[in-house]
Amino acid sequence: MAKFKIRPATASDCSDILRLIKELAKYEYMEDQVMLTEKDLLEDGFGEHPFYHCLIAEVPKEHWTPEGHSIVGFAMYYFTYDPWIGKLLYLEDFFVMSDYRGTIEFGIGGSLKRNQSLCSMHFLVAEWNEPSINFYKRRGASDLSSEEGWRLFKIDKEYLLKMAAEE
Amino acid sequence: MASTRIREAKERDCGDILRMIRELAEFEKLSHQVKISEEALRADGFGENPSFHCLVAEVIPTPGELQGPRVVGFGLYYFIYSTWKGRNIYLEDIYVMPQYRGQGIGTKIIKKVAEVALHKGCSQFRLAVLDWNKKAMDLYKSLGAQDLTELEGWHSFRFEEAAMRQLAE
Numbered sequence: 001m002a003k004f005k006i007r008p009a010t011a012s013d014c015s016d017i018l019r020l021i022k023e024l025a026k027y028e029y030m031e032d033q034v035m036l037t038e039k040d041l042l043e044d045g046f047g048e049h050p051f052y053h054c055l056i057a058e059v060p061k062e063h064w065t066p067e068g069h070s071i072v073g074f075a076m077y078y079f080t081y082d083p084w085i086g087k088l089l090y091l092e093d094f095f096v097m098s099d100y101r102g103t104i105e106f107g108i109g110g111s112l113k114r115n116q117s118l119c120s121m122h123f124l125v126a127e128w129n130e131p132s133i134n135f136y137k138r139r140g141a142s143d144l145s146s147e148e149g150w151r152l153f154k155i156d157k158e159y160l161l162k163m164a165a166e167e
Numbered sequence: 168m169a170s171t172r173i174r175e176a177k178e179r180d181c182g183d184i185l186r187m188i189r190e191l192a193e194f195e196k197l198s199h200q201v202k203i204s205e206e207a208l209r210a211d212g213f214g215e216n217p218s219f220h221c222l223v224a225e226v227i228p229t230p231g232e233l234q235g236p237r238v239v240g241f242g243l244y245y246f247i248y249s250t251w252k253g254r255n256i257y258l259e260d261i262y263v264m265p266q267y268r269g270q271g272i273g274t275k276i277i278k279k280v281a282e283v284a285l286h287k288g289c290s291q292f293r294l295a296v297l298d299w300n301k302k303a304m305d306l307y308k309s310l311g312a313q314d315l316t317e318l319e320g321w322h323s324f325r326f327e328e329a330a331m332r333q334l335a336e
Contacts, residue, residue, distance in 0.1 A: 021250045033251045035290075040253050052248040081219035081245050083188045083260050084201045086211060093250045120327055127320035140330025145322035148197070149298040152315045152323060157290050159311025160281040 003063070004104055006111040009054035009074070014041040016071040017054060024095040028126060052078045055111055057096060057104045065097065072100040075108045080122065091123040124152070169226050171272055173279045176221035176241065178213040181205050183238040184221060191262040195297060219245045222279055224263065224272045239267040242276040246287065256284040258294040277310060295323065 009017060018038050025031045044051045057073030064070050073096035080090045089112065096104045112121075125132050125143075137143070144150045176184060185205050192198040211218045224240030240263035247257045258280055263272045284292050294312075296303045304314070315321045 025251065030251070035251060036249075036253050044248065044253060051246055051254055076248070076250055078246075078248055079218060080247065080257065081211065081243070081259060083208075083219075083243055084192060084197075084203055086203055086207055087218045090247065092248055120325060122323065122325050124321045125324050127322050133322075136324055136326075139326070141324045141326045143322050144325055145316055150295045150323050151298050151304075151317065152321050153294050153296055153304075153307050153312040154315050155281070155292040155294075155307070155310065155312045157285075160285050160289075160292055163278045163281040163310060164285055166278070 003060050004072075004100075004107060005058045006055055006104075006107045007058065009045070009056045011042055011046040013054070013056055013071065014038045014045070016056070016069065017041055017074055017076075019069070020071070020074050020095055020097070021076075021093065023097065024093060027095075028129075052076050052092065055108055057100070057108060059100065063100075065099075072097045073104045073108060075112060077112065082120070085120065088120050088122060091121055094123070169229050169232070171224055171226050171239070171267075171270065171275065173222050173224050173242075173275050176212070176223045178209055180221070180223050180238055180241075181208045181212070183223070184208060184241055184243075187238075187241050187262050187264070188260065190264070191260060194262075195300075219243055219259070220283075222276055224267075224276055226267065239264045240272050240276060242280055244280050244283070246289070247293070249291065252290045254287065254289045255291045255293055256280060256287070256289045258292065261294070273306060274310070277307075 015038050018036065018041060021036065022031060022034050025034045045054060053076070055075045056071050058070050059072055061070070065072065074093070075091060076093045077089055077091050080088050082088050091112070094108065125136065133143070182205055185203070185208055188203070189198060189201055192201045212221060220243070222242045223238045225236050226239050227236050228234055241260070242258060243260040244256055244258045247255045249255050258277070261273060261276055281292060294307065296307065
């Protein structure tokens with residue numbers, strides 16, 4: 001894979017970002033779970049108080065996908081807060097289309113590092129996703145769930161509404 | 168009978184918040200990991216673009232009681248984003264001092280965060296808990312929480328600074 005460019009996403013990239021989100025969800029067997037729309041991505045990422053930031057990987061015309069897409073990878077991140085350390089970068093999603101893997105991932109990683117003063121990076125990986133687990137572990141990542149016993153819990157909207165109704 | 172109220176933290180609460188952050192880390196057997204200072208909390212939480220939001224649980228004294236209101240618990244949260252569902256809220260830390268537990272203060276804090284979540288258009292509320300903290304897991308489950316690590320196999324990973332520098336080179 002010869003040339004590619006990593007750059008911050010703009011509002012006009014939202015349809016490509018959604019396309020890649022759906023492709024990644026498909027790879028994780030969770031395609032039907034994607035509820036987000038292009039309108040949500042636009043409002044939430046390019047409004048007054050963005051909820052997320054996005055880097056995209058773009059290739060020149062000679063390497064466009066068969067469907068004519070120039071955008072072949074993305075990384076979506078936002079900032080969280082660890083009360084023990086301070087502001088952290090949280091990598092929500094990171095995906096490069098299969099035909100373009102090999103170098104673009106490192107380009108995105110490098111961009112993230114150079115553009116932000118990072119002291120740590122957190123993300124989730126599904127326990128059955130062995131290739132990803134090995135990729136991250138080989139590069140020094142720790143599995144906090146296995147090593148320290150952390151479990152992620154969620155409370156869905158219907159229970160939030162129940163709680164609010166009880167107040 | 169003293170009553171408790173949950174209110175938004177103010178900058179002057181940072182001393183109490185840091186004290187409780189340390190108490191919670193000690194409870195989690197991870198106190199060696201606390202590096203933050205009161206100044207950093209003030210700057211990060213109460214500046215123009217706060218990196219976190221915080222609620223505190225305050226015990227209001229009964230009339231005649233000599234001691235003033237005291238902060239006995241906190242909930243520190245921020246907004247996150249799911250590529251599947253959009254806006255979410257993440258409760259990073261929740262803590263009630265041991266002598267004030269069993270009165271429903273933790274539940275009150277969670278309910279207040281749930282209200283904030285709905286007000287801001289969030290579709291989900293997330294939090295992490297240690298697998299040996301059965302009391303906390305039971306409380307969250309009683310409020311409708313599900314264990315995603317158990318149900319869907321999600322593991323939390325982290326790159327520390329040194330590993331990240333290598334990754335970027």
